[in-house]
Amino acid sequence: MSTSSSIQHDAVDIAFQAKDGRRLANDKNIAYILPSDELEVDRLKLNHEMWKLYKSKIHEQLEKGIRVLDIGCGPGWWTLDMARLYPNSQFVGIDMADVFQTSDVPSNVTFQICNASTGLKFENESFSFVFQRFLVMGFPVDQYLQSVDEMKRVLKPGGAIEIIELVNDYKNAGPAFTKIGRGSMDSFIADKISGFLNKAGFVDIQDINYDVPIGAWGGEAGEMFLAIQKMALPAVKVMVTELTSITSVEYDETVEQAFKEADTHRVSTRFRQIYGRKP
Numbered sequence: 059m060s061t062s063s064s065i066q067h068d069a070v071d072i073a074f075q076a077k078d079g080r081r082l083a084n085d086k087n088i089a090y091i092l093p094s095d096e097l098e099v100d101r102l103k104l105n106h107e108m109w110k111l112y113k114s115k116i117h118e119q120l121e122k123g124i125r126v127l128d129i130g131c132g133p134g135w136w137t138l139d140m141a142r143l144y145p146n147s148q149f150v151g152i153d154m155a156d157v158f159q160t161s162d163v164p165s166n167v168t169f170q171i172c173n174a175s176t177g178l179k180f181e182n183e184s185f186s187f188v189f190q191r192f193l194v195m196g197f198p199v200d201q202y203l204q205s206v207d208e209m210k211r212v213l214k215p216g217g218a219i220e221i222i223e224l225v226n227d228y229k230n231a232g233p234a235f236t237k238i239g240r241g242s243m244d245s246f247i248a249d250k251i252s253g254f255l256n257k258a259g260f261v262d263i264q265d266i267n268y269d270v271p272i273g274a275w276g277g278e279a280g281e282m283f284l285a286i287q288k289m290a291l292p293a294v295k296v297m298v299t300e301l302t303s304i305t306s307v308e309y310d311e312t313v314e315q316a317f318k319e320a321d322t323h324r325v326s327t328r329f330r331q332i333y334g335r336k337p
């Protein structure tokens with residue numbers, strides 16, 4: 059294990075700006091609407107704890123040693139856990155923001171700053187497992203499609219692809235959650251991803267739909283997801299108020315109301331976990 063990090067920079071420099079106390083990308087080639095700062099790093103850690111690492115049938119290859127790519131890895135919580143679990147494999151985490159963890163980084167991890175929406179800077183067939191989680195707030199539909207094609211290009215034949223995404227759709231939403239859902243980017247990209255994989259020529263595609271409760275009514279998972287939403291909804295405030303006619307005051311009131319609605323309406327949301335194989 060190494061205690062220092064290895065971070066490589068793409069040729070592209072991505073600009074950031076401070077808005078309402080948050081750090082956001084300010085670059086015409088970046089569509090991402092969430093902040094890239096310490097608060098967000100904490101939220102992503104909580105988010106990470108909710109998920110098993112992967113579903114693909116790739117454990118044996120990982121044990122033997124393969125190359126793995128994590129696209130939009132953020133702080134690298136997934137990359138780091140996987141690298142510790144599979145020391146014979148090599149892990150590359152890429153993100154447009156330099157929010158990578160820098161201490162206790164295993165020697166089989168490399169982080170790279172790069173904008174994945176303009177293509178992946180890797181050779182054809184250079185990875186055996188490509189993973190992407192929670193990029194719907196960063197890729198409009200056309201970029202998502204292109205990203206799936208790029209994932210296929212860099213995968214070796216037989217390689218595994220796995221994607222986890224949020225569907226920004228609130229079941230049993232009261233008026234406040236309905237309003238928040240309307241303010242987002244394309245809320246339903248996640249529901250289309252298995253179709254994207256199919257179109258790109260992936261095979262053995264599995265598409266799991268998870269209903270996730272928000273609030274105490276949903277037990278431990280509900281409490282945890284409410285805690286994540288309490289960090290996520292204020293985080294998208296700057297962009298939602300810029301992209302819609304909702305004012306800052308109205309947004310704060312709506313979010314507060316939404317948290318009350320979570321239990322009174324028994325609100326839930328959905329996630330999709332899609333995985334498959336390159337023939």
Ligand SMILES: C[S@@+](CC[C@H](N)C(=O)[O-])C[C@H]1O[C@@H](n2cnc3c(N)ncnc32)[C@H](O)[C@@H]1O
Nearest residue numbers: 090130131132153154155173174175191192196
């Ligand atoms: C919601 S976070 C998820 C992070 C990580 N995948 C996880 O599950 O913990 C989305 C990440 O995608 C990154 N991102 C957004 N647009 C990107 C782009 N065009 N290229 C590379 N990374 C991008 C963001 O900087 C952020 O770290």
